[in-house]
Amino acid sequence: MDKYGLIGFPLGHSFSRNFFNEKFENEGIKAKYINFEIPQIEDLPEILASNPELKGLNVTIPYKQKVMAYLDELSPEAKAIGAVNVIRVSHKGKDVVLKGFNSDVIGFTRSIEPMLEPAHKKALILGTGGASKAIEYGLKTLGLETLFVSRTKKENTITYEEVTPEIIKEYNVIVNCTPLGMYPKADTCPDIPYEAMDGHTILYDLIYNPDETLFLTKGAKYGATTKNGLEMLLLQAFASWEFWNDTDNM
Template sequence: MEERKNKTFGLLGKEISYSFSRGYFTEKFKNLNLTNCKYVNFDIPKIEDFPSIVKNDDSICGINVTIPYKEEVIAYLNKLDTTAKKIGAVNTIKFTKRGNLKGYNTDVVGFEKSIAPFLKKHHKFALILGTGGASKAVAFALKQNHIKYKFVSRNPSNKKEISYQDLTEEIINKYTVIINCTPLGTSPNVNKYPAIPYQHLSEKHLLYDLIYNPELTVFLEKGKQRGATVKNGYQMLEIQAEESWAIWNQGK
């Protein structure tokens, strides 16, 4: 990393005051006694505002990216890591020594490592709720682990996508891993949840929610009531944050 006296890191997103990242990294810098590092929220209403952030602050060394800019930000980057290119979504940006912006995706590692201990032999098929940037990283990780998947969307646009209305008992019985990649249920709107037929869930199912606040969303609670194994996204965030930190600090 280019040596700067003061180093700024941050999170790019929209309406992100709730975010995990700022608190996590602020605590990390404190524990490591990195008094010259700070982590801020780059909360912008539209992606077109992104270049002005970069232009106006030459202390920025790295940025995380969250909803809704994981795909849109790619147009503003100079280079993409191989994995990010394959996924088509970026959640980590490194500012290189030459002043270039390079995009990475650490969501895939975070998801893969955090779900791995919960996967059983019968977990061969997965439903991915939502079609945004995070869902692409989830799909990439599932493919690497030989789990076939379908996206569930309010507006299906291709053969890999089905609608919520298409979720029959037969489909739910077959697709025993269900991952919520939508923002439904995030605090403060904790009473919202994806419209899947929860009555068909069983102890064979694994429900994974990328949301971490609240700890137990209605989506997970409904799965738990039917005997399903449930997991929230907090550990995924911790892992992807550490992966981001490693990328920002590698010497390339």
């Protein structure tokens, strides 16, 4: 029986495990998805050695960067972003070949693209952590200019204090890549001038719990179009399956 799985630490509730095991059951696929909670990335070779039926892995915190040292190949997106969250495991003779991909890009771009109109040329990315690089890469592939917002001043980055109503008008696609507003701290949100938003503003939140964060609620009050991260999560899962089974790109 083929195996797929998730590596990370710690692993609590796993969307991926539930999603894929349900998919396998519904579609009559003889496969199983397992959570591999490994306290250190050095445990990866042991997982591979003791599970020869493994065909693919998802990678979560804190190993999206660290796992790259163990891979034989990287997709162009994964190389540009510097993070991997999907690994295809294939066998060539006695050798195990690992190729890394980044499904954040494909999940995000497929989710936000239908919302974009000609007036959307510039985007603000709130936060500079984990997923923000993939979001930047995705927005650029869709033809948008990007600017990061952070608590501290860095290159191609402004601080929250510098986000004026004029900037909100100019950068009318705003993506929240921070944990602000995530359950259980649902009463928090990024500190930006929501009152400058209007019907041309798109607010996209990577958070999907709660369904509507305070960030989205405040923007919607002024006419912004909003979307949470649930569809992106589903599209990432679809993309993982594509990467694992794409024989054209072996």
